[in-house]
Amino acid sequence: MRIFCLLVALVLATTFGxxxxxxxxxxxxxLQAANQLFTIVSGDMLKQLTGQITGAFWPAVxxxxxxxxxxxxxxxxLRKEFDRVELAFVTDALKQAPAIYARHFSVAELNELSAFYxxxxxxxxxxxxxxxxxEFTATLVPRLQEVQQQASAAFDKILREHGYKK
Numbered sequence: 001m002r003i004f005c006l007l008v009a010l011v012l013a014t015t016f017g018x019x020x021x022x023x024x025x026x027x028x029x030x031l032q033a034a035n036q037l038f039t040i041v042s043g044d045m046l047k048q049l050t051g052q053i054t055g056a057f058w059p060a061v062x063x064x065x066x067x068x069x070x071x072x073x074x075x076x077x078l079r080k081e082f083d084r085v086e087l088a089f090v091t092d093a094l095k096q097a098p099a100i101y102a103r104h105f106s107v108a109e110l111n112e113l114s115a116f117y118x119x120x121x122x123x124x125x126x127x128x129x130x131x132x133x134x135e136f137t138a139t140l141v142p143r144l145q146e147v148q149q150q151a152s153a154a155f156d157k158i159l160r161e162h163g164y165k166k
Contacts, residue, residue, distance in 0.1 A: 026102030033110035034102035040117045041126055042094065049090050050083070052134030056141055058082060 026034070061082065065075050101110060116122040159165040 024103045026099055027107075030102035030105075030107050030110065031098060033107045033114070034098040034105070037101055037110050037114045037117070038098045040114055042097070043126065045130070046087075046090060046094060048130035048134075049094075050086050052130055052137065053086055053090070054083070055134060056137045060141060 058079065061078070062075060065078060070078075105113065117126055156165060
């Protein structure tokens with residue numbers, strides 16, 4: 001489960017990036033343009049994001065549960081709770097998206113993006129990019145335990161060198 005939490009944190013950091021500072025408040029005009037863009041791009045984003053997160057993380061959680069000899073009924077209950085928590089999290093996170101767009105793009109750029117995403121290639125990009133990112137994220141999952149072990153070993157070495165560990 002610790003690995004699962006690490007995986008979720010990594011994906012969320014990668015997906016959602018740094019939180020904005022309070023002094024980065026976008027203008028009302030930028031927020032309006034960003035909301036318009038987000039209306040276009042969000043289509044089935046909630047479904048796609050939750051599907052990608054589930055696809056990337058649930059198999060490891062289920063494998064861990066089965067290794068601990070947890071029965072199917074309990075695993076089913078865990079899955080329902082996983083889905084509930086994930087849906088609530090993604091729904092809440094998506095509320096921040098327009099302000100994030102507005103901080104990173106000018107009003108003119110937001111309008112250009114809105115126009116682009118209404119073209120055939122823009123519409124395809126909206127459909128395919130979550131799948132692309134999901135496939136990429138799935139390639140990270142099997143490697144994260146190794147990264148965690150390497151980081152832990154490196155941290156232990158530094159802490160020993162500085163007298164914090166024996």
